[in-house]
Amino acid sequence: MTPTEDTNLLKDRVLLITGAGAGIGRAVSLACAARGATVVLLGRELARLNAVYDEIVAAGGPTPAILTLDLSIAGGHECQQVAELIETTFGRLDGLLHNAAVLGDITPLESYDPDVWDFVMKVNLRAPFVLTQALLPLLKRSEDASIVMTSSSVGRRARAFWGAYAISKCGIEGLVQMLSDEIANISNIRVNAINPGATRTGMRASAYPGEDPGSLRTPEEIMSLYLYLLGPDSRGVTGQSFDAQPKPAA
Template sequence: MFDFKFDANALANKVILVTGAGDGIGKKAALTYASLGATVILLGKTTQKLEAVYDAIVEQGSPEPAIIPLDLKGATKQNYLDMVSTIKSQFGRLNGALLNAAMLGELSPFAQIHEQIWNDVMQVNVNSQYLLAQALLPLLQTTPDSSLVFTSSGVGNKGKAYWGAYSVSKFAIEGMMQVIADEYDTTSVRTNAINPGATNTKMRSVAYPGEDAKTVAYPADIMPAYVYLMCNDSVDVNGQVINAQ
């Protein structure tokens, strides 16, 4: 595991957007960031799941979060611009954004990838990330020491048979991260990616239906890397892929 020890107030007074915050790794990251003092903006597709995370954050005594229900498959550039102006008017700043939401699509031989699945995976995992990052960067730039974190995968820098569109989309994410990191190198924004590694979530169980879920890490186990990239200890880290395991 990525070894990083942090204080109980490591993220105090930070405003952090987490996409895919209703389930899996994003849910655990949102709860963890909030427990360390951050005000978390929960973005996701299923409002009920976001509300449950909202309640859990309030129950654990953390700063009151905000909810943004948004389906990245259908969202437009204007939706993201509106979202950023709402964040700006409500909070006045954005210290970090964890772009975590993604879809797996279908694992299949390359020759049999359906065009619709390919397009959906690219829309959610790549195009929406470009639109989100483009909308978020001006606000991140006005906040000192801000952190933009993309989510890659073990198949994001080495292609693997049957991982098709998902693998290609994660290569694109690593490329997007590097382009932005290089362009914004002299600004207050640092841009990196996390590779969570095999983690016990819905997505993992769909990809590996026969696997004993107890043999892989839980989202809680990989949180040190997620906290590291959001807190001030990583201010000088830019353009890197951090392996959470």
């Protein structure tokens, strides 16, 4: 049996997943619940989160929790409330996946709207910072905690026209490196980055409107790396940036 086939892989773990209502976040939530995790579904839209909740319950997974929060306006106070809610409800947190993000504009820097820039940076970079800050005390108390941040190929090397999205993802790579150094002496917490690679979601369709979605992997097809990093098998692995899909041949 591979770790992915193990329906108890994440048994008794409590995981918070941002952007859980759609795309990759939805697939990770379903995949984790199917392996025994209690999933806290965080997102903007209640209806989407409710649909994921219903799917998990219908499949016989542990009862999830829903947290509606707009990460573009979430500050320290709101994130502290998230931490208190999780502590009161579950008394623990074993994993945190920063998955929510927005694309912003794809346009030359010369014409990039500074307000769009700020909005993208808030959702994609500031929110992972403040949420991690608020949740670290809970994560430190877990026997085995994993923080996973979502990067992108343009976070490894920024490309023309990708604007704040690219810069926010470069920031995510740096955040993982910095935090892993800071918590290197806390052996029960690890932090890593995932670049999902081209995946069939709404965001990908917005970024590449001319592309055939059928040519792309679905979120469900890239789950093994997420399960590995959020589960016990990655214990001791920290400060790294992983690709969920093999890189296309050059």
